[in-house]
Amino acid sequence: MSVLVVGTVAIDSIETPHGSAERVLGGSAVYFAWAASFFTRVSLVGVIGEDFPTEYRKLLEDRGIDLGGLTTRPGGKTFYWKGRYHEDMNHRDTLEVQLNVIADYDPVLPSHYRKIPYLFLGNSSPVLHLRVLEQMERPQLVLADTMNFWIESQRPDLLRLLPRLDGLVLNDEEARLLSQDDNLIRAGKKVRAMGPKFVIVKKGEHGSFLFSQDGVFVLPGYPTEDVIDPTGAGDSYAGGILGYLASDASPPPGRLRRAIAYGSILGSLTVEGFGLDRLRRTSRTEIDQRLEAYRRMIDF
Numbered sequence: 321m322s323v324l325v326v327g328t329v330a331i332d333s334i335e336t337p338h339g340s341a342e343r344v345l346g347g348s349a350v351y352f353a354w355a356a357s358f359f360t361r362v363s364l365v366g367v368i369g370e371d372f373p374t375e376y377r378k379l380l381e382d383r384g385i386d387l388g389g390l391t392t393r394p395g396g397k398t399f400y401w402k403g404r405y406h407e408d409m410n411h412r413d414t415l416e417v418q419l420n421v422i423a424d425y426d427p428v429l430p431s432h433y434r435k436i437p438y439l440f441l442g443n444s445s446p447v448l449h450l451r452v453l454e455q456m457e458r459p460q461l462v463l464a465d466t467m468n469f470w471i472e473s474q475r476p477d478l479l480r481l482l483p484r485l486d487g488l489v490l491n492d493e494e495a496r497l498l499s500q501d502d503n504l505i506r507a508g509k510k511v512r513a514m515g516p517k518f519v520i521v522k523k524g525e526h527g528s529f530l531f532s533q534d535g536v537f538v539l540p541g542y543p544t545e546d547v548i549d550p551t552g553a554g555d556s557y558a559g560g561i562l563g564y565l566a567s568d569a570s571p572p573p574g575r576l577r578r579a580i581a582y583g584s585i586l587g588s589l590t591v592e593g594f595g596l597d598r599l600r601r602t603s604r605t606e607i608d609q610r611l612e613a614y615r616r617m618i619d620f
Contacts, residue, residue, distance in 0.1 A: 321460070321566045322361040324433055325352045326452050327442020327555070328399055328422060329366040329390065334594060335404040335415075338548045344595035345376045347399065348442035348465070351552035353385045354596055355559025355586040356440075358604050359567040363433055365389035365452075367425045369396035379596075388430050396421040409547050410524060429455045438566045440558060443467050446477040453484055463487040463562050465554070471498050483515030489558050491522045504529065505536065520561070520580065522554065530580055534573040539580055542588035542614050549594045553587040556599065560586030585610050 327349030334341045353362045363386040370392060380387060402416040429452065437460035441449045449464060456462075464485050470478055471494060478498075482488065488511065492504055499510035504521065508531040512519045518532035525547075527540040560583035568575050585607055592598040 321437045322363060323356050323438040323440065323562055323566050324363045324365065324389075324429075324436040325349045325356070325440045325442060325559075326365040326389075326427055326429075326449075327352060327440070327444065329364075329368050329372070330399040330401055331372075332400075332551060332595065333402040333416075334549055334551055336409065336549050336594075337405065337407050339594070341549070341594035345373075345379065346401065346552060346595060348444075348552075348555045350380070350596070351555035351590065351599075352440055352442060352559035352562075353380070354383060354599050355556040355590070356563030356566075357383055357385060358560075358586070358607060359563035359582075360438075362386065362563070363389060363436060365427050365429060365433065367391045367393055367396075367421045367427075369393055369398040369421050372398045389427075389433055393421040403551070405550065409550055412550075427452055437461070438562055439463070440562050441465065442555065444470075446470055446474050446481040449481050450477065450484075453481075461486045461562070461565060463489065463558065465489050465558060466494060466498075468494055468497055479514065482511075485516045487518045487520065488516040489520045489522065489554075489561075491524070491554075495519075495521045508536070518576065522557070528580060528584070530576065532573065532576065537573070537577055537580075539577070539584060540618060542584050542610070543617070544588045544591060547591045548598075550591050551595065553590045556590040557583040557587035560584070581611060581614060582607070585614060 328347040330347035331343050332346035349366045353364050356362045397420040399422045400418040403412045403414050405412045434457045439459045439462045441464035443465040495507040499507035501507045508521050512531045521529045525541045530537040561579045564579040564582040589598050
């Protein structure tokens with residue numbers, strides 16, 4: 321089955337202890353779509369400006385990503401982000417943000433997108449997420465991302481959104497903030513009680529927790545030695561999860577647990593190069609081989 325992603329398409333400039341990359345293709349929708357495309361067909365909804373490089377559009381089209389929902393704003397400029405990562409690669413400073421065309425973006429889904437069964441709502445305002453859901457026709461599974469800014473500034477709207485989600489992905493800090501509980505296990509359970517059928521709490525290189533009707537499932541992160549650029553890893557992680565779920569009709573809980581394992585693999589590959597560089601150089605065969613090595617690491 322196919323997947324629809326609604327999120328940002330961006331131009332990023334990135335500095336890390338391993339070097340820098342100027343004006344590379346980025347954005348939540350881009351990383352998600354590329355990762356999910358290893359498993360299924362992906363359609364993308366987002367907005368860009370007239371300055372968006374033709375070669376970046378072609379890169380996505382050549383990957384087979386459906387860009388029928390990618391709108392070009394006449395006279396507009398594409399969302400731009402510039403950041404610098406610290407030595408530990410877990411913290412970063414935002415040096416520049418130009419919202420440009422996404423500042424007042426109100427997505428309108430093409431009619432044939434509204435029946436796509438799997439939907440990912442990339443990190444954005446819960447108000448925008450609710451407007452997207454109003455346009456969908458009974459999606460089979462809806463997964464969303466959020467962040468501290470929305471939890472603090474639009475909490476009532478986020479609380480209205482949560483019961484309409486099948487799954488929510490957030491990190492440990494965000495889970496504690498949303499639940500108002502410092503214990504991560506209690507926090508995950510409290511967030512799930514707010515509405516989502518399952519909640520995935522990420523702990524970066526240390527792995528993730530899944531909270532669902534089947535209890536708590538813990539998966540360590542794939543041990544990656546060559547962390548070059550963490551940008552987009554979380555969106556690739558989500559793309560691996562939902563892309564796999566759309567390709568596998570087997571029953572839970574194994575299906576969802578395998579999806580999270582695939583998500584971990586896609587995230588681990590993303591960080592091994594700047595921007596999309598590492599994902600562009602991988603294949604489904606390499607992904608499956610890394611998954612098998614991962615399985616051997618955690619089997620006992």
